[in-house]
Amino acid sequence: MKRQEIEPLLPHVFRRTLKEGGPLGAFLDLMEWLHEPAEAVLSRLALYFDAAGTPDRFVPYLASWVDLDRFYPFYSAQPADFQHSVDPISSGTGQLRELIAAAACLSQWRGTARGLKLFLETATGIHGFDLLENPVDESGTPRSFHIRILAPLEAESHIVLIERIIEQEKPAYVSYELDFKQEGK
Secondary structure, eight states: OOHHHHGGGSOHHHHHTOOTTSHHHHHHHHHHHHHHHHHHHHHTHHHHTOTTTSOGGGHHHHHHHTTOGGGOTTSOOOGGGTTOOOOSSTTOHHHHHHHHHTHHHHHHTTTSHHHHHHHHHHHHSOOOOEEEESOBOTTSOBOTTEEEEEEEGGGGGGHHHHHHHHHHHSOTTOEEEEEEEOTTO
C-alpha cells in the first residue's frame, strides 16, 4: 500500500501527529517500501496462471497443478527448486507450456487412442504418431487389448518421455509396443 492509502486508515489521533520527518511518517514510508515487492507481484498475478506468459522457473510448478508432474518424477516442482533451470521434460519448457494449456482437453480424451496421440504430439512437438489398435501378430491373429504405437523417427530422442506418457495415458488393461518409423513408411 502507498503511504497516501495508509494514512486515511489511521486513527485521527495518529493522523494529527503526521509531520514531515517525524517518526510516524518514517514508519509509513518504511511500510510502503516493504509492501512494494509483494504489490508488484500481485499486480501481475494473472500472468503466473497463464501457461504462455508465466516465468520459465514457474512452469514446472504450474504443471503440477494440472497433474503433469507425473511425467517428470525425478524433478521436484516445489517452489524452493525454482532456481533450477533444468527442463523437466526432454522436449523442453515450451512443450510443457503447450501441455499445460491443453491439459483440460487432454483430460477429456484420456484413455482413448485420440487422446494418447494428441498427448504424444503435444508433449514432443512432433506430429505423425500412429496408433494401431488390436494389431495382428505373426500368425495373423488380432491381439486383443493391445496397441502398437508408431512414432516418427525424430521423436526417438524423447523415448523415456514417450514411454511414460503411454504408461500413464493408455487404459491399464492394455499392453503396448512402441516402434519408430521413418518418414513416409
